Amino acid sequence: MPKLQVITLGCSKNTVDTEHLLYQVQDSYEIVPEGETCPVDVLLINTCGFIGDAKEQSIQTILAAAKRKADGAVGRLLVFGCLSQRYADELPGLIPEVDGWFGARELDPLIKALGCRPRPEMSHGRLLEGEYKPYAYLKISEGCDRRCSYCAIPFIRGKHISVPMEKLVAEAKALAAQGVKELIIIAQDTTYYGLDLYGKRCLAQLLRKLSEVEGIEWMRIHYSYPADFPEDVLDEMANNPKVCRYMDIPLQHVSDEVLDKMHRHVDGAWTRELIRRMRERVPGVALRTTLIVGHPGETSAHFKELVDFVKEARFQRMGAFTYSEEEGTYDAEHFKDTIKPAVKQKRLNELMEVQRGISFAYNQSRIGTQVRVLVDAFADGVLVCRSEFESPEVDGEILVKYTAEAFDGAEPKSLVGQFLTVRITAADEYDLSAEVI
Numbered sequence: 001m002p003k004l005q006v007i008t009l010g011c012s013k014n015t016v017d018t019e020h021l022l023y024q025v026q027d028s029y030e031i032v033p034e035g036e037t038c039p040v041d042v043l044l045i046n047t048c049g050f051i052g053d054a055k056e057q058s059i060q061t062i063l064a065a066a067k068r069k070a071d072g073a074v075g076r077l078l079v080f081g082c083l084s085q086r087y088a089d090e091l092p093g094l095i096p097e098v099d100g101w102f103g104a105r106e107l108d109p110l111i112k113a114l115g116c117r118p119r120p121e122m123s124h125g126r127l128l129e130g131e132y133k134p135y136a137y138l139k140i141s142e143g144c145d146r147r148c149s150y151c152a153i154p155f156i157r158g159k160h161i162s163v164p165m166e167k168l169v170a171e172a173k174a175l176a177a178q179g180v181k182e183l184i185i186i187a188q189d190t191t192y193y194g195l196d197l198y199g200k201r202c203l204a205q206l207l208r209k210l211s212e213v214e215g216i217e218w219m220r221i222h223y224s225y226p227a228d229f230p231e232d233v234l235d236e237m238a239n240n241p242k243v244c245r246y247m248d249i250p251l252q253h254v255s256d257e258v259l260d261k262m263h264r265h266v267d268g269a270w271t272r273e274l275i276r277r278m279r280e281r282v283p284g285v286a287l288r289t290t291l292i293v294g295h296p297g298e299t300s301a302h303f304k305e306l307v308d309f310v311k312e313a314r315f316q317r318m319g320a321f322t323y324s325e326e327e328g329t330y331d332a333e334h335f336k337d338t339i340k341p342a343v344k345q346k347r348l349n350e351l352m353e354v355q356r357g358i359s360f361a362y363n364q365s366r367i368g369t370q371v372r373v374l375v376d377a378f379a380d381g382v383l384v385c386r387s388e389f390e391s392p393e394v395d396g397e398i399l400v401k402y403t404a405e406a407f408d409g410a411e412p413k414s415l416v417g418q419f420l421t422v423r424i425t426a427a428d429e430y431d432l433s434a435e436v437i
Contacts, residue, residue: 010048
């Protein structure tokens, strides 16, 4: 069989696209794991084109693959995903070594280019690559109808399209059959789910249906937009034991003026009230957010308001990044990116230093508590675990030292994918240590 390798860049949504693609073509190719450097007949690169750094990484990866092709280690080189969707007219002339360019919404044409027939009846299938992991991402919709001023996603991924519930349930069952215990619910905006198909927001209803899938023990919600937040989701989180008390809700800023320029359709008062209601209705919920510093027009007073908000809100998890102007967006056409890079970086450093102290205090407060954890991996004598309050790949981990005595002689690899009850014994601002009970 010819050998096929896929390099996936960017976010977890790209990972899901790759897994769907591989499932459709696996009978026609030997799949070479990403990272191996053996010769392959076809190399696919799933690109990201969201912000400057991601675009640069995608271009460098394509150029490195083109060199492999020139050296005879790659037969055909095909590129798909967000970068080729965004720059479909320019890229073919710039990198002629690529044999085919396909957009982020063109999986069927790509499957045909690989000599296979798209099979809609198998579109719920996923081929999970690499070592076993007990979690997987479930993409519940594609595209976005929001028009945040800084964001290129709507014209890369298109309008919001929800995946029908029955298809998502079938996909969840297929993942559970592969040993998946946790579903991480993702989309450009998970709270918008269902509006186009069912005439209303249906995330809570979807969670109920998914919780009936045998083998799925946890569900975790990412990428929730704050405006018009469907609060029946909070009821589901509070009352459904399979829905983790964890919410990823990118807020981006808190200043009324900055939020208005960003076209976020909320203000600071709404944001603070939403956080209050989340914590009131879901006691103990872990909140994760993402913030942008250096948006055009952000003054030192706006930034101070943001810092004060972070100190006040005390998010359990927080990420932040500096504003990056993206061509084609409202910001690029209407505002000048006048804040100097050094100022942006200084603000980012200050904000993250504040968050480090908050994260450290939160983790320290957990010492001595008992918690249920899922074992993700075993490495260097340690079981790498998470509780419902940590999401994989973006949050810290709970590390449990393995001893044969503590686990009745069970092989450590056999514990991956199992749930344990542990006691937290130590913590820093990121990771925690624990012992099995």
